[in-house]
Amino acid sequence: MQPATKRGRPQEADPRQIARVALGLFERHGFDRVTMGEIAEAASVSRRTLFRLFPSKSDLVWDGLDEVRDLVRQRAATLARADLRVAGVLREFAEPFLRRLDDPEAAELARKRLRLLAAAPALLDHPPLREIEALIATTMAGRTPSGDTPPTLVARTLVAATFAALMWWAEHGEGMSALAATRAALGALAPTDET
Amino acid sequence: MQPATKRGRPQEADPRQIARVALGLFERHGFDRVTMGEIAEAASVSRRTLFRLFPSKSDLVWDGLDEVRDLVRQRAATLARADLRVAGVLREFAEPFLRRLDDPEAAELARKRLRLLAAAPALLDHPPLREIEALIATTMAGRTPSGDTPPTLVARTLVAATFAALMWWAEHGEGMSALAATRAALGALAPTDET
DNA sequence: TGCATTTTGGCACCCGATGCCATAATTGAG
DNA sequence: CTCAATTATGGCATCGGGTGCCAAAATGCA
Secondary structure, eight states, X not given: OOOOSOOSXXXXXXXXXXXHHHHHHHHHHOGGGSOHHHHHHHTTSOHHHHXXXXXXXXXXXXXXXXXXXXXXXXXXXXXXXXXXXXXXXIIIIIHHHHXXXXXXXXXXXXXXXXXXXXXXXXXXXXXXXXXXXXXXXXXXXXXXOTTSSOXXXXXXXXXXXHHHHHHHHXXXXXXXXXXXXXXXXXXHOXXXXXX | OXXXXXXXXXXXXXXXXXXXXXXXXXXXXOGGGSXXXXXXXXXXXXXXXXXXXXXXXXXXXXXXXXXXXXHHHHHHHHOOOSOOOHHHHIIIIIHHHHGGGGSHXXXXXXXXXXXXXXXXXXXXXXXXXXXXXXXXXXXXXXXXXXXXXXXXXXXXXXXXXXXHHHHHHHHHOSSSOHHHHHHHHHHHTSOOOOO
């Protein structure tokens, strides 16, 4: 996969720097009011290499998500527990990442990104994100006792609901932790009979 | 809003016919492998008027959603009940529409559209759809007793979860009704404590 | 010095989408 | 009947995201 050899022309462009520049522009002017040409100019690279480093505009926002996806992959493969229900999925997948957001600085960065999402929903259509969803769903589906509600149904609904809760938290959840918001939302969804 | 008068050049293009043609092409070749130019040619209109009738490619898939949105608007304005919780939202908003899917023919059309969604998630980024979500969310937020979990949080999570359940139903829910799948999924989401 | 290797960036092009404008087809008023 | 107002159509140019192709630069290695 990686060349590892140091032959060839060395890479001049710094992807993380470029992503930082882009994120700054997005926050200031809005995601879709910033053109790839402007980002390229602001980062002092050509439009062409910008597209080579970040094949889509969304990749600039989701920079770093690949590593999260790898962690989720690893966690999914490692998990040997049989009975993995909703509470288990939250404990094993959501909590380890959400706890990072206890750090106010990390929380603020996460909020910035999530607010970008709310303003430009096209960002949700992102392959690594879809793969994380699918990983959680299939892992859960394989480890849930059958007989009750179809596991794939629960899994996909759970992931969607969790993301929605996170988006809400980014905008209105100032007082509470991301994890608390997620738990509260999931708990409130059961359609208890009323008059 | 509407001209109502019959002056001016009569409309030659038939939007519903065009949408049908487009839907057929999408099913056969996949949403993003069909170009607007091809649709225009297949429907015997110019690319320009195609874009005037359907400002975005997604509008071809979501043709007719505006009327659904109007119904939801009306329903939201009419609803006078105070305490409108999760079960109430399902009863007042989801059920009236999901019941239409008891008709096998309507169910098959809905499945076609939802399967298109699963294959091209960009279709989910559609203004009328967002407005329906927002309508339900704000209606619910205004009628839920405060004190417990923030209503806007519950509302947005509920809508996201319901859509996810519908998408699952379109692909794997052959045996069951759309409403049953939704209910089952929501009920299973509460994180009951386990070991 | 040359050669393989890798990055860079320029160019042309595709596709979705938008603005502008000339033109066609109709109704209604004189 | 004639003409103006009105509405739909479609051609043209342009923009922005995205891709393929290819030549030029910059390095390690023989």
